[in-house]
Amino acid sequence: MTNQLHGEFPTSSMTDAYLTIDGDSLTIGSQYEYVKGFGHHYLAQPSVVMHKNSGLFDIKMAVTNLSKYQEMPLQYMCHMNYAYQDQAKLSQSVPDEAFKLRQSIPGHVHPTSEWLAYNQQLKDSGEIITQLNDPDKYDPEIVYFTDNLTQYAKEVTFKMTLKNGKQFMTKINTTEFPIVTRWILHNPDQQVAAFALPGTSRPEGFHAAQKAGTLIMLKPQEKRQFSVTTGLVNE
Secondary structure: OOOOOOOOHHHOOOOEEEEEEEOOEEEEEEEEEEEOOOOOEEEEEEEEEEEOOOOEEEEEEEEEEOOOOOOEEEOOEOOOOOEOOOOOEEEEOOOHHHOEEOOOOOOOOOOOHHHHHHHHHHHHHOOOOOEOOOHHHOOOOEEEEOOOHHHOOOEEEEEEEOOOOOEEEEEEEOOOOOEEEEEEEEOOOOEEEEEEEEEOOOOOOHHHHHHHOOOEEEOOOOEEEEEEEEEEOOO
16 A cells, blocks of 8 residues: 555645625535656535525535646545434435445454454344444444445435434435445544445555556546535435
């Protein structure tokens, strides 16, 4: 592995930032230009749009290949780490069977014997976790993937419903995001219920995406845009 985990962008310093107020919406945005000698050259423009009287907001990303002659590989995941909520129920507008348990153990995961036994149990049973009711089993992490969500609908939603009835929701366009990762983690230091991480590929790296045929190749000067709606559903 020669690159940073999840790529260079998450830890990059933005070049500049802006705030736009337009009617009933407020946009916070920024941009970052990446250039490397004998490497790739791109412009990333992330933004968040908030709306009056709504707990939902839009996360947007635009990536432009600034090269005048060479293609550029692109993988993008909208990594939203919702906090773990005990007894929360997970649901979505696609069948539970769309989620498949991760079969490999990445290098950053250091499994215990208890976790290995539980993970094997999930593999053998095909069980999809739909309620967060066994936190001791979610360390180091339980991860599910979907593939080819475009087969179900152009627009799909994922929800986490809390004990008090409040509901978090994530909505995506499957043409932009054909894959969703579900990441559950609970230990004394970290409690995460990332019930839907929209992505262009699985988060298993460049070569895995290349092999799976999910690696995007941006043509010279081509721009690709992504948008996710997420947040608290108003009662």
